[in-house]
């Protein structure tokens with residue numbers, strides 16, 4: 001009911017607020033024997049972190065993971081894994097002005113109406129600080145998926161405002177390029193244009209939306225479930241649960257609306273599927289093709305441009321949000337989207353193994 005846990009066989013519960021003493025998670029159902037050390041978390045947490053470039057929020061958190069349980073002599077034991085990260089750079093005074101005021105577009109009003117009390121500091125539980133623990137939990141999922149099945153999950157920023165990567169249709173993504181710049185942008189030559197764009201946006205006190213694409217490569221056919229546990233349904237829910245996400249597409253997504261069946265169906269030949277409009281999922285079950293998803297993120301609501309709003313006393317007020325905010329939340333969403341896809345896939349892999357582990361390969365796989 002309180003919805004701080006997700007996943008069936010692999011479940012993740014997160015806790016903590018943006019400006020509380022710490023954030024953390026409990027990962028339950030993880031298989032034993034996976035080698036895990038604090039150093040494993042450094043790379044992905046740094047990719048998600050604020051303050052790593054001029055183009056994100058300037059909050060500086062060390063994001064050092066403490067492993068409290070579930071790991072003995074460097075390996076998971078099969079018992080609940082508890083991870084903790086202490087918040088060290090909260091500046092709560094920035095939020096004093098909005099403690100009684102609802103930022104338009106943020107969760108202030110809805111949390112207030114639901115609970116009758118809210119922690120306004122840094123956005124409290126609605127802050128994307130919570131997603132740090134999703135990324136931390138997914139470090140274990142990514143490692144297991146890679147080691148056990150050769151599955152890799154990669155994301156990239158596919159649009160900021162009106163700017164798209166200058167790539168021809170169907171061109172392969174250069175993930176070295178994606179990792180080489182603070183925008184997770186696949187075309188390095190466009191980075192100066194993005195820098196200029198975000199600088200101008202910051203100067204104007206405004207923000208902008210974005211699109212993030214995420215793909216899982218190497219998923220074997222069979223993962224996923226029919227009807228209520230469809231892999232695409234669970235992926236959509238997991239991706240939609242990321243702060244600021246307003247849309248999720250799987251494969252062709254909304255482009256399917258204008259396609260004909262003869263175009264959309266992914267034909268099968270001896271040398272493989274001829275296209276991937278399904279995004280690697282048919283009937284809720286992986287086909288063995290790449291699992292492809294795309295998310296739309298709204299523009300940051302905490303901006304300097306004054307806007308109309310209300311306060312808790314029911315009066316009209318003008319809001320101008322100061323403090324440290326992301327001018328485009330989509331920039332840091334890439335590792336979060338990867339994390340949610342990896343966690344869903346690991347959960348589904350364990351569920352597939354539990355029910356259908358004895359089925360084996362009934363037909364040759366389509367490439």
Ligand SMILES: Cc1cc2nc3c(=O)[nH]c(=O)nc-3n(C[C@H](O)[C@H](O)[C@H](O)COP(=O)(O)O)c2cc1C
Nearest residue numbers: 106107126127128243244301302325326329332333
């Ligand atoms: C990576 C990331 C960073 C974010 N940073 C900010 C921010 O600096 N300021 C802000 O107002 N919202 C930020 N958000 C968005 C809010 O957390 C989100 O809009 C808010 O919780 C309301 O939820 P909703 O947009 O999903 O309805 C961020 C979201 C993500 C994914």
